[in-house]
Amino acid sequence: MDTQAPARGRRLPAGRKADLAAYVEEFGRVTVGDLAAHFNVSIDTIRRDLDQLDREGVVVRTHGGAVSAAENQGRDRGLDVRLRMQVAEKEKIAQVAAGLVEDGSVIMLNAGTTTLAVARALRNHRDLTIATNNLRIPGEISPLVFRDLYVFGGSVRTITQATTGPVSLALSSSTPDVDIRCDLALIAVGAVHESGYSTTNLGDATMMAEMIQRADRVAILADSTKLGRRLFAQVVPLEQADYLITDEQPGPELAATLAAAGVEVLTP
Structure with a gap:
């Protein structure tokens, strides 16, 4: 044989x-x-x-x-790669997130494929004011959805197709920035850990933290592969969010820490 x-x-x-x-x-x-x-x-x-x-x-x-x-679990992937990952989970998260958005409200969305899915899930909403650093959203969202759409300026990170800079909007070069706030910030993060929410890039983390500071309510978006992980740049501690939207319930230790921080976990 x-x-x-x-x-x-x-x-x-x-x-x-x-x-x-x-x-x-x-x-x-x-x-x-x-x-x-x-x-x-x-x-x-x-x-x-x-x-x-x-x-x-x-x-x-x-x-x-x-x-x-x-x-490269702890490094940025190109957008073409991330668009193919966890697609069903991101769509489920987006549907839950869209349920928090009220017609006529002001929302902020950060960069990422999960927030891009949220923009698509808002197709039945009307009269929104949207501010974002996600360069893909203006081309993806229906003009029927929003009354005003603003894109924050700054340097462009081609790998994420987003801007990185201050969360501010100027009327002109000769006038000071207008103070802005939103009803709800929908923030996609790279990792959720007992110590807080984090991402791979320091500039992104700073921008996300500023969006959170300017919001009356904050929803963190993260699929279950990001739970229990910790990345390079911390965004904010757990208690600075009102909701964590994910596709599966966190493990017992993280769930207990989120509950103690007053964060409501929302799943499909």
Whole structure:
């Protein structure tokens, strides 16, 4: 009986997919061409394998390749990658968040794919005033939804397609900034920990904290993969939010800390 392992090009699909997933996990970011050459199969075969692994949540499909779902957990991912991650969870969170928004109210939304999902979920709202640093929102939200839409200025971070700068709006270069406030700030964060809410970038954290300070009510948005984690830049302590909107209930320790801080956890 021949006990030799089959040649790589003749591996069973299930075995190849397992090897492919391990390869993407090891290298973090790969192209379709590299994978086809490495596994000695066609580009179409690799594309089908990656599509299936993407559906299973093992990898994240990108234009021309894939990245590991666990790549650089503590660093910024490109928007094209993040738009493919936790899609169903973000849509559920967005629906809950939209339920907190009253017609005619003033809201602030920060950068991120979760707040982009919220903007889409507001399609049945009317007469809103919206202020944001998310450069994708003006092109995604229906003009029927808002009365006024403002984008905060600052430097542009292309990886997140957002501005980073002061939470302020000037009427002209010769007049002082107008003091602004909102009824509700909807803030997507990178991590939720007993110590507070955090993100990867110091400038983003500063801007998010200022949005929170200017809001009568604050809802933090974070899918369950971000719970119990802590990233580089703390935004604010837990008690500075009124709500945490997520797709699953937090673990017992975090849930108890949130309750003690007066934060109401909202799930679909």
